[in-house]
Each structure stands twice: as C-alpha cells, then as structure tokens.
C-alpha cells in the first residue's frame with residue numbers, strides 16, 4: 001500500500017491524522033491490529049466453512065446459500081455466520097477499530113453486512129466498481145461525508161502475486177454527471193492512478209463503500225481471502241437479510257457490541273427470531 005494510507009494509531013494523537021487521511025483518500029490501513037494467532041484462527045474457520053459450502057470446487061462458479069460468485073472468474077463472496085471466531089469481540093469490535101469507526105461514522109454506528117471475498121488461483125480481473133453509490137444519487141453534484149465503510153480483514157499477506165485488491169484512492173469523492181452515464185468505471189479508471197492493497201496479515205483496511213476498486217488475478221497457488229464487514233451511520237436503515245445474531249452470540253456479547261449489531265434480528269435457540 002502507498003505510505004500515505006498507512007497509519008499507526010497506537011498513539012492517540014494520530015487519530016486526527018487517520019481521519020484526515022481517510023477523508024482525503026477514502027481508505028485507511030491499520031497495521032498490526034490482529035496477532036498471528038487470531039488471523040490463523042479466522043483463516044482456519046473460514047477455510048473450513050468455505051470447503052463445507054463448496055466441497056472441493058474452487059472454480060468460483062458454484063454457489064450455495066452462503067456463497068455466491070461475484071464479478072470475474074474464480075472470485076466468490078461468502079456471507080459469514082456470527083459465531084466464534086467471526087463473532088469474537090476482538091474481530092467485530094476491536095477497540096482500535098471502534099475508535100476509528102466512531103471518528104469516521106459518528107457515535108452509534110452499526111454493522112449492516114458480514115461478507116467476505118476469496119480470489120482463487122487463476123482468478124481474473126473484475127470490472128472496476130463501487131460497493132455503493134452516492135447517498136443522494138445524481139441529485140447532488142458534490143460529494144458528501146462518508147456514510148458507510150467496509151472493513152477488510154485479510155486472512156493472509158496480500159501481495160501482487162496473490163491478487164491484492166486494486167483501489168483508486170480519492171475516487172470516493174468523484175460525483176458522476178449525466179455525461180458519465182454511458183461510460184463504465186473500468187474505462188474511466190484507465191485515466192486515473194490506482195494502488196494495490198499490499199498489506200500483511202494482521203492489518204485492517206477501512207474503505208469508503210464508494211471507493212472504486214476491483215479484484216485482480218491471483219497468480220499464486222493459494223486462495224486469497226479477506227473478511228468484509230460493513231459498518232454504517234446510525235441513521236441508515238439498510239441491512240443484509242443474512243445478518244442475524246444467534247442467541248448464544250448475543251448472550252456472550254457485552255452491551256457495546258450488542259449496540260453495534262442492534263440492526264440485526266436475534267435468533268432464538270431454535271432459529272426463530274426473538275428480536276428485530
């Protein structure tokens with residue numbers, strides 16, 4: 001990752017710099033958030049779930065309730081259950097992350113989607129895309145502050161070889177005009193500078209949902225996976241239907257984590273919903 005996006009927040013005074021960097025570039029790399037043990041536990045639980053969902057199929061073409069192919073060959077997304085280690089407080093509400101997200105999204109932000117992305121060996125380029133458009137669509141000709149972010153948690157080192165995500169820094173501030181309607185982002189992006197999300201495992205990347213990005217070829221022999229957790233401002237009401245909290249997870253969470261997941265229904269032990 002370019003140096004400008006990399007911030008060490010162990011020092012409290014760096015928070016203002018981090019917020020400014022995020023506002024300017026639409027993304028922020030937080031190094032050394034997770035230790036090797038946590039990443040290994042997440043990776044092993046993730047691989048087991050992906051294998052169970054797909055069997056031995058790594059073509060990226062198969063789907064299940066949880067796994068859907070996404071754009072490009074050999075790219076899949078998998079929605080994750082809120083069970084350990086995915087639901088661990090350290091994973092979904094790491095104190096450093098909560099501090100940064102509060103700075104970006106304001107108090108009472110909440111989680112609306114728990115997804116992940118895997119690029120299998122042999123994956124191809126995706127089309128350049130945004131995960132969400134501007135809040136007011138084309139009605140407002142100026143960019144607004146960030147309303148939603150995706151938190152990417154790499155489950156391995158992300159490198160050029162294994163397909164580190166390509167991003168277009170500051171593209172979250174681009175507002176489209178009527179003239180742009182017929183030109184796709186892949187074409188528009190050719191004229192703009194991009195960067196690659198080359199970050200070691202243990203880092204976290206916070207990205208404005210509007211930022212232009214794409215998955216790229218994985219030329220290594222191993223799958224390259226990352227968790228992708230969406231958090232948004234308190235007043236946004238959208239949430240993925242797949243985001244549900246098992247009763248045992250709800251019981252295990254302290255109040256401040258329950259508040260982050262307050263938009264998701266809590267399932268009773270038998271799977272029925274007891275709260276929404």
Ligand SMILES: O=C(O)CCC(=O)C(=O)O
Pocket residue numbers: 070071075076077117118119126163164165166213214215216
């Ligand atoms: O896996 C990646 O690097 C990006 C995936 C992505 O943006 C998508 O599937 O929409």
